[in-house]
Amino acid sequence: MIVIYGIKQQLNPIKKELSDVIHQCMQEVLGFPEDKRAHRFIPMAKEDFYYPGGRSDAYTVIEINMMAGRKVDTQKALIKTLFQNIEEKLGILPVDIEIIIQEQQPYQWGFRGMTGDEVNDLKYKVNV
Template sequence: MISVYGLKQTLADRRAKIAEVIFDCLEMSLGVPKQRHALRFELLEAENFYLPINRSQDFIVIEINLMLGRSEQIKKRLIKGLFSSLQSRVGILPMDVEITIKEQPEHCWGFRGMTGNEATDLEYQVHR
């Protein structure tokens, strides 16, 4: 699951572009085929989203849940790719993007009626 939080007034019209950037970066950095993760947008009213100091109305938070196992280098490549692509393709400056990768062991994931450590047919490698 990937969650993107931002102000409704600035995020609503950019959802498709942001989703495309996220899916492209997951594929390039992690080898995850496009749209293999669920992605949700949390469009917040200004009274429910207090921006950090020195950030613009474009400020977004991206939370990415992954199975434990990717190297530090690969996770950094994903984060830096997101900063770069969001700026070049959507117009959101790196200063206005906060990214958190949350990792859980494979057995803590459940999908298609099994736990993550039981899935032997994934189209991508978790441990790299």
Template sequence: MGQVKIYGIREHLIPIRDKVSDVLHACIVDAFKYPENKRIHRFFYLDDEDFFYPQERSNQYTIIEISLFEGRSVESKKYLYQLIFNRFEHELGITANNVEITLTETPLHNWAIRGKSGDELVLDYKVSV
């Protein structure tokens, strides 16, 4: 299970929203062997005056928060980071300096979806990759 939140400056993010979602989902699918049909993305658009970010960043500064079941290896997480940094730069023109990623892992028993606790679900994908 994975839920993704993407934060950025409204004027920058809205025009590229669909492409950001496509690129980000492809990275997650590749790094975590995640099913193509399990995309859960939410965009949070901020006005420039409501988003304080480090001075050495630009208005392309994008924060990505991913909530997911625990179980991915450190290697697969680092692979995900590199895919995002590389593809955001090459496909979206957003440099690695303007991307921040946070993964929050949760035990399966702390999720509830489709009427069951996460540890009771039969998943059609592996969590431990």
């Protein structure tokens, strides 16, 4: 699951395109299938969204929640691919993007009536 935060006036007009870019990166780096998109957008009022100095109103936070198992190099490749593709396709500078990867053990995920460590039919690999 991916949660994206930003100022609503900046985030709302680009939600579809940003979701497409994020998903393309997940497919390219992690091998996600086309139908594995779970994005949640949290557009916020400017007065509720504090961010570090030196950033513009385009400042966007992307939290990626996933089952543990990806190698450090794979996670770093995902972050760098996101920075590059978001800048290239949406014009948001890397200084205005914050990416956080949060990993949880497979047994801490619940979907389709079971926990992640019980699933044996995923269409992608976790240990990449």
